[in-house]
Amino acid sequence: MxxxxxSRVLNGGRYVSTAALAAVQRAVVETGYVANSSAxxxxxxxxxxxxxxxxxxxxxxxxxxxxxxxxxSCTQALAERDLVLMLLLAGSAAEHxxxxxxxxxxxxDGMLLVSTHLGDPLVAEASRSGLPVVAAxxxxxxxxxxRSVAADDRGGARAMVEHLVARGRRRVTTVAGxxxxxxxxxxxxGYFDVVGRRARAVDVVAAxxxxxxxxxxxxxxxLEQVPDLDAVFVASxxxxxxxxxxxxxxGREVPGDVAVGGFDDSRVAVQVDPPLxxxxxxxVEVGRRMVDLLLAQIAGEAEVEPAVLPTELVxxxxx
Amino acid sequence: MxxxxxSRVLNGGRYVSTAALAAVQRAVVETGYVANSSAxxxxxxxxxxxxxxxxxxxxxxxxxxxxxxxxxSCTQALAERDLVLMLLLAGSAAEHxxxxxxxxxxxxDGMLLVSTHLGDPLVAEASRSGLPVVAAxxxxxxxxxxRSVAADDRGGARAMVEHLVARGRRRVTTVAGxxxxxxxxxxxxGYFDVVGRRARAVDVVAAxxxxxxxxxxxxxxxLEQVPDLDAVFVASxxxxxxxxxxxxxxGREVPGDVAVGGFDDSRVAVQVDPPLxxxxxxxVEVGRRMVDLLLAQIAGEAEVEPAVLPTELVxxxxx
DNA sequence: TCCTGATCTGGGAGCGCTCACACTACGCAG
DNA sequence: CTGCGTAGTGTGAGCGCTCCCAGATCAGGA
Numbered sequence: 001m002x003x004x005x006x007s008r009v010l011n012g013g014r015y016v017s018t019a020a021l022a023a024v025q026r027a028v029v030e031t032g033y034v035a036n037s038s039a040x041x042x043x044x045x046x047x048x049x050x051x052x053x054x055x056x057x058x059x060x061x062x063x064x065x066x067x068x069x070x071x072x073s074c075t076q077a078l079a080e081r082d083l084v085l086m087l088l089l090a091g092s093a094a095e096h097x098x099x100x101x102x103x104x105x106x107x108x109d110g111m112l113l114v115s116t117h118l119g120d121p122l123v124a125e126a127s128r129s130g131l132p133v134v135a136a137x138x139x140x141x142x143x144x145x146x147r148s149v150a151a152d153d154r155g156g157a158r159a160m161v162e163h164l165v166a167r168g169r170r171r172v173t174t175v176a177g178x179x180x181x182x183x184x185x186x187x188x189x190g191y192f193d194v195v196g197r198r199a200r201a202v203d204v205v206a207a208x209x210x211x212x213x214x215x216x217x218x219x220x221x222x223l224e225q226v227p228d229l230d231a232v233f234v235a236s237x238x239x240x241x242x243x244x245x246x247x248x249x250x251g252r253e254v255p256g257d258v259a260v261g262g263f264d265d266s267r268v269a270v271q272v273d274p275p276l277x278x279x280x281x282x283x284v285e286v287g288r289r290m291v292d293l294l295l296a297q298i299a300g301e302a303e304v305e306p307a308v309l310p311t312e313l314v315x316x317x318x319x
Numbered sequence: 320m321x322x323x324x325x326s327r328v329l330n331g332g333r334y335v336s337t338a339a340l341a342a343v344q345r346a347v348v349e350t351g352y353v354a355n356s357s358a359x360x361x362x363x364x365x366x367x368x369x370x371x372x373x374x375x376x377x378x379x380x381x382x383x384x385x386x387x388x389x390x391x392s393c394t395q396a397l398a399e400r401d402l403v404l405m406l407l408l409a410g411s412a413a414e415h416x417x418x419x420x421x422x423x424x425x426x427x428d429g430m431l432l433v434s435t436h437l438g439d440p441l442v443a444e445a446s447r448s449g450l451p452v453v454a455a456x457x458x459x460x461x462x463x464x465x466r467s468v469a470a471d472d473r474g475g476a477r478a479m480v481e482h483l484v485a486r487g488r489r490r491v492t493t494v495a496g497x498x499x500x501x502x503x504x505x506x507x508x509g510y511f512d513v514v515g516r517r518a519r520a521v522d523v524v525a526a527x528x529x530x531x532x533x534x535x536x537x538x539x540x541x542l543e544q545v546p547d548l549d550a551v552f553v554a555s556x557x558x559x560x561x562x563x564x565x566x567x568x569x570g571r572e573v574p575g576d577v578a579v580g581g582f583d584d585s586r587v588a589v590q591v592d593p594p595l596x597x598x599x600x601x602x603v604e605v606g607r608r609m610v611d612l613l614l615a616q617i618a619g620e621a622e623v624e625p626a627v628l629p630t631e632l633v634x635x636x637x638x
Numbered sequence: 639t640c641c642t643g644a645t646c647t648g649g650g651a652g653c654g655c656t657c658a659c660a661c662t663a664c665g666c667a668g
Numbered sequence: 669c670t671g672c673g674t675a676g677t678g679t680g681a682g683c684g685c686t687c688c689c690a691g692a693t694c695a696g697g698a
Contacts, residue, residue, distance in 0.1 A: 002678045007656060015676055034424040038366065039654035041357035042683050049405070063586055068387055075406050079417060084426070085406050086368070087394050098398060105353040107403070212590055241590055248592065267382055271531055271560055273567065273592070321648045326686060334646055358684035361653050 010035060050078055050294065051108040053088045053099060055122055056115045063211050064238055065266040066283060067114065070136060073287025074112055081295065083109075090122055103131055110294045113139070113146070118180040132297035134290045138182035138306065147297065149289045149307040153183050153263075156279035156311030157190025160233050160261045163277070165194065167319055169231035169259055175218045175243055176206040177235035187235045187263060202226055207239055215239025219246035230258055231319075237262040237269045237278055244272055244318075259319040274317035282309050320346075329354060369397055369613065370427040372407045372418060374441055375434045382530050383557055384585040385602060386433065389455060392606025393431055400614065402428075409441055422450055429613045432458070432465070437499040451616035453609045457501035457625065466616065468608040468626040472502050472582075475598035475630030476509025479552050479580045482596070484513065486638055488550035488578055494537040494562055495525040496554035506554045506582060521545055526558055534558025538565035549577055550638075556581040556588045559595055563637075578638040593636035601628050 001023065008016050009024040016024075027033070041047045052074055054067065075085045086108060090099045099122065103111060110132035116123050118140040126133045127145040135148040164172045174191045177184030184206065192199055202225040207214040215234060219242065222232065234240035240262035244254060252258045254274055262269055265280035289307050296303060320342065327335050328343040335343075346352070360366045371393055373386065394404045405427060409418045418441065422430060429451035435442050437459040445452045446464040454467040483491045493510045496503030503525065511518055521544040526533040534553060538561065541551065553559035559581035563573060571577045573593055581588055584599035608626050615622060 003655080004657090004678060005676085008677095011656080015674095017676060020676080032423065034420060036361070036654055037424050037426045038357050038360035038364075039683090040656075042355075042361050042685085043654080043656040045357075045683075047357060052406075063384075065382075071406070072408070075408055079408065079414065082417075084421070087371075087390070087404050087406050089391070089394055089398065095398065098401075101353060102403070104351065105356050107356045212586075245590075245592070267531075268590075271564075271587075271591075273564070322685080323648060323687090324646085327647090330686080334644095336646060339646080355684055358653090359686075361655085362684080362686040364653075 045106070047107055047109050048082070049084050049086050049108045050074075050291075051086050051088050051099075051103065051111045052114065053090055053111055053122065054114050055090045055117065055120055057091045064236075065268065066236075066264055066281075069266070069283040070114060070287050073284040074291055077288045077291035081291075096122065100125060103129060110134070110298050112136070112290055112294060115181070116140070117178075132294055134294045134297070136286060136290060138186070140180070140182050140185070143306070144304075147293050147304060147306060149286050149293060149309070150182065151281040151283075151286060151309050152311050153186035154190040154193070156263065156281070156313075157187040157233065157235075158193045159190075159311070159313045160263070160277075160279050161191050161194040163313055163315070164231040164233060164259055164261055164319060167231070167259055171203070171226065171229045172231040172233065173203040173222055173226055173229045174205075175215060175222060175232060175234040175239060176204055177210055177239070178208065179206050181210075184235060191233055203229070207235070210236055210239060212238050212242040212245075215242030216246045217242075219243035220250075223247075223250055223252075231261070232258060233261045233263075235263050237264045237266045237276055240276055240278070240318075241268050241272045255317065255319050261319055265314050269314075269316070277316045277319040278314050280312040280314050282311070285309055364425075366426055366428050367401070368403045368405050368427045369393075369610075370405050370407050370418075370422065370430045371433065372409055372430055372441065373433050374409045374436065374439055376410045383555075384587065385555075385583055385600070388585070388602040389433060389606050392603040393610055396607045396610035400610075415441065419444060422448060429453070429617050431455070431609055431613060434500070435459070436497075451613055453613045453616065455605060455609060457505070459499070459501050459504070462625070463623075466612050466623060466625060468605050468612060468628070469501065470600040470602075470605060470628050471630050472505035473509040473512070475582065475600070475632075476506040476552065476554075477512045478509075478630070478632045479582070479596075479598050480510050480513040482632055482634070483550040483552060483578055483580055483638060486550070486578060490522070490545065490548045491550040491552065492522040492541055492545055492548045493524075494534060494541060494551060494553040494558060495523055496529055496558070497527065498525050500529075503554060510552055522548070526554070529555055529558060531557050531561040531564075534561030535565045536561075538562035539569075542566075542569050542571075550580070551577060552580045552582075554582050556583045556585045556595055556597055559597070559637075560587050560591045563591055574636065574638050580638055584633050588633075588635070596635045596638040597633050599631040599633050601630070604628055 005020055006024055009021055013021055078085050088099050090096045113133055113135040116139050123139050123142045127142055133146055135146050137150045138148055139146045176188040205218045205222045207218040234243045247254055247258055254260050262276040262278035265278045269276040269278045324339055325343050328340055332340055397404050407418050409415045432454040435458050442458050442461045446461055452465055454465050456469045457467055458465045495507040524537045524541045526537040553562045566573055566577055573579050581595040581597035584597045588595040588597045
């Protein structure tokens, strides 16, 4: 039995007699043989691993459940294709350098880029390196050279604001997300789509982060600027939980005095009181599609159309 | 300039002249050379990667912030030593098989085992395989053959129950965690340490999961069994947030009617209303120590003493 | 002067695979 | 009977490193 035959069996078994195939398979089971991955990588120049790169400072990562849903969904989708996920953090400058060195070392076959900000140098470097890359969310400033998968942020925001208006609310305000991220920009655009000419500058406060605390701060400021507001669309559930805290502290009833709408339909939406009306983002699907796009790119397929997945309004007690 | 010299420079530079060293370093910078990791792995039979294995069904992973703190801390600690973390899920039987095959293929130099249950076959396999392994939390049934790092669950629980008693509460009950996990068992033991002879069977309800929903269910049952309870120690913050919901639904004021103590000091502790008195688990430190122990084991050091890290009572408004 | 040991360099061997190609055997059409 | 295509097998080469040994150079002591 030659090495070549064994290798053929292990890689799909074309041009192998049934006798040889059975013999090899039996031997594999008996000896518990597992191919050495480094040797295989060296010979094929494919590592079987994909990097999942988080460009985000500590606080958000600790807090935001969205990342974890995405992380899990990507891990699973990769595992189904016998690929493994390597988790890389690129929050600080030092980490950033390490990630770049790592990618250049061709440890991985591709890269999933999560939560990028406008001007993030990693996006530019990634697109320049020639390594297959797929971003979660529209990569601001690199829409044309980096493939991406995103939820329909703008459409979802529009649906939410329309819902608030349909509930009879007169003064619909918004706590927007950070404006250097695609989610922040798009969801605010959706708000303006509906509010249109009636929009006033004071009705909008952009939070300085996607966190609970940032949502609380932004809501407090919004209450100062617009004391008679009766509805607020908050650009994420986590920020909305902070907004609820600010409203409670100000003595406003939800939804009696103020209707609150969130975004994401993450688990915090049902853990707060009252449960949040929100916009469901199909994050599990986003993860799967990211993996699909990445594998297509690794295989050399040339599709560049970014994927945009539909969102869905989920009505609960807060509006 | 020979390959040998270059290799020597790249690996610490013993027995290299300063001239050669400078020349190689310059060349590396100029050409942007990065060593190929598969080739290096093949030659050294070290992969530079460590597996982070989650043995847990979907729901908990989505919910519990503890995992993410641990995940991040391990990722960071590994990165500082130029190692990379591979995330593996072993929730279902199929995933389980894949993980085993993966480990046997020597893709990784070691394994961090998180959230194991009593009777988990992965623990047995891991300890048998000879691959360096460190578990988070005492690995029930394998305390002597698998190294571990854990917080002082029992001591922390004791401090919390003592605190409730010191607050003048007469009927201190507990929502315990699942009894097939070390956290569940140890924290309940800490409760009994304080309550001692006065303990009654009806005062204890073990939840069937570590989730918000499980905490809510368990609390509802506890209220049925002990209508006059005036304090409850809940074995995790996430479950405590569920317990708060159940108490609110039953019309009980917190902390007026019922004092509620949690465990973990995760971010949910400060996001619920009222903020939870809880027990801080040094999870970041746990992650670092796990990595330390694992690297020591990989290096062949023989220490087997499991690490137990101190906890700390954090008093907030719920008690 | 010669020997010894320390420092440094070069190159062969080998890590465990896959790939490409040469080769055999065999069936079937011309 | 010859030629040709196809299924199946064996083998050399090579992926890009590290390890190890042989050899060169040089300083310092006998």
